[in-house]
Amino acid sequence: MSAIIQDNNFSRVPTELAYLSLRSALNRYQKPTAELDAHELKVILDEAHRQYQLENLILNAPEAQGVVVPEQRQQAALQEVQARYDDEQTFHDDIARNGMNIENFQQALQRELYIEAILERVGANAPAVEEHELKAYYHTNPDKFNAPEMRTVRHILITVNPDYPENTYEAARERLLNLATRLRRDLKRFEKLAHKYSECPSALQGGLIGKVLKGQLFPSLDATLFTMRENQLSGIVESEMGFHLLYCEKIHPAGNIPLVEARPKILELLQNRRRQIYQKNWIKQLQQQAANLENV
Incomplete structure (x- = not known):
């Protein structure tokens, strides 16, 4: 097959093979076919040819009958491929160098998704894990199954923005000090006050950040949180976002999950492992059946 390719010219290659070559180049070398050297080109062409033969066996199998690929899945797959390119024009230029336009590229992509759907159907027949x-x-x-220590944390954030009188550095800190005073009298009000005053989207969940590992938060927040006791309110903590009050709601000790x-x-x-094994064995059967027919 590689003998018909000259200077990365795919114009005489069937669309499906051109598509498989492009896919192989992106997956294996993270670059389009036009940028491959001679050795890389031979590798992806050989790989595409083997894959093309295998896919034809799958498409002609009885299990392929009645398989449908939703339009939404096709569009998502196209967008995923396009995202690998710097811009849309580069994408169109590359598929053109592979002997395709957007229409037959989409047809080849649809073929790939159809094959995936067939394999999913086959894999669904794998025995259940006991x-x-x-x-x-x-x-x-x-x-x-070793779990590091985690902590469930809520916070109230007041941001700093000199353009607004209530969010200048001094005003933001003073606002949070007032909230801290109220919470020290009744910590059970944390969720309610976070919902009302916090300037973080987590306010909608009562300031809930969730279960976090050490190192996930801003350094100043992380250093404070992992020295706190359970059910403890922090002092005011400053980060790149502004000023915070942390509430260490629960400590989840390290240990086995x-x-x-x-x-x-x-x-x-x-x-998933069982499905993959089942699919591989099914494909081997297809290949063996094809080999037997050739020997008849």
């Missing part, structure tokens, strides 16, 4: 397999994975991989919490992720992992 409970004893899930437990065995959990107990034989203890290092995967219990099986009941780890179960959904383990189940997803093992089921």
